[in-house]
Amino acid sequence: MANKQVLSPLPGTFYRKPTPDDPAYKSEGDSVAVGDVIGLVEVMKSFHEVKSDAAGTVSSFLVENEDAVMAGQPIVELSD
């Protein structure tokens, strides 16, 4: 099956954890259901959850924690 990508809905800064002291929302190998939070995007000092619109297993993150992202940029790759 083809891999699926979750895209950032907004431009900003991508975070993999809810706070610096918490564990990451998802790591490689974790299974993801539709609606699961995979990270946060900070845009203009406000934080927005990035929710998966697909189900699968995280095969890789395409951006690092605290990377700048564009709207529509692929953030994570899921395999079946």
Next chain:
Amino acid sequence: MTIRRLLIANRGEIAVRIIRAAQELGIHTIQVFSDADANSLAVKLADEAVNIGGAQASKSYLNVSAIIEAAKSTKADAVHPGYGFFSENADFADAVVAAGMIFVGPSGDTIRLMGDKVSARQVAEKAGVPTVPGSDGRIENIEEARAVADKTGFPVMIKAAAGGGGRGIRIVADMAEFEHQAPQAKAEAEAAFGDGGLYIEKVIESARHIEVQVLGDGENVIHCYERECSLQRRRQKVWEEAPAAVLPANVRDKLCQAAVALAVSVNYKGAGTVEFLYDDMTQDFHFIEMNTRIQVEHPVSELICGIDLVREMIRIAGGEPLRYAQQDIVPRGHAIEVRINAEDPAKDFMPFPGVVSELIAPGGPGVRFDTMLYAGYAIPPFYDSLLGKLIVWDEDRNGAIIRLQRALNELKTEGVKTTKSLFIALAADEDVRNARFDTRWLEGWLEKNKAKLGE
């Protein structure tokens, strides 16, 4: 020492504002910028520009060594911090001075003194300025906190001594709630700030936010009257005006005198703002804090007083004495500022970065638009949402509101959503027209009037 080469350690509309003031003084301007701001208006207008790092503020505008390095390499002799970022960071001010340059603002020690809530409150009390009833200083244990709350009466705010910007605040309604919340507040302060010190303040239930603009040269201090900033959303000001419509003349005098007394007591140098809560039922005012920098809403004071505050603060930093005596400052008319933010009021003020495909800036008599926008500008998502400030002046408040409506109707920012629709609705509201509001009014109004905010 006169300033010849000024580095602007900020971005956005305030960087543009500072560049304009400095250029009028014949000063060579040097604008720092992040990777995301290479095409900013400030970079285009400055005489020189230096890249200081990555898009995120922590990699650029909040990187002390990158800024100091840029200042040295461009042979700047002064640094203007603007507002936000490092403007109230005492260590940054000290670092600028240690590198042999002028910091445009008060000394690091003054910033430190007024930046700590407890010491600022002590300064106010010593200067005879009324403070919000509460603890005399920091409180280390729950028993002490209980005694203070018992004395001031409820509701009270439990604040972390090391907190700020609305963080570490709990409001409790009675002693039972206090017993429950106080130990949590202390533990939370220890965890969040590494300092379990608390202080207790009575909650003023219906308060207006009124602040006094001061300008000092280290010896003399004058005031430029007051501003009212009661219209706030989530503790952020959205609409500011000068003068405060509800203030009786005798209270205005007392308020402005109190602000000057406080600033004199710390030999204040530069532009600053002394903030008060005002109870218009009792006509009591209480000091809350002093901001040791230029503020976003400074233009309303400039328009009623006819003075350029940013230019004056640069002159003072360069070593000039105050050019005005108090009697030279004669307020006239009424000014209103509204903050045009890249937010969608119809969607709970969701941020809206994007490209401004077309811009029509309002103008004409009594209208000023301090902005970072130009047609084709891509608003970066990494910083706050303020795009510009629409400021109007007229002979009286009613005239200013009519002029504001006219100017708002002229403003067009194709391609992005802004808070313009909020201000069109507010300017037409009866309570706003009659200046009937307190600091909580806007939150309640937004609940009821969400439907009016679609464009």
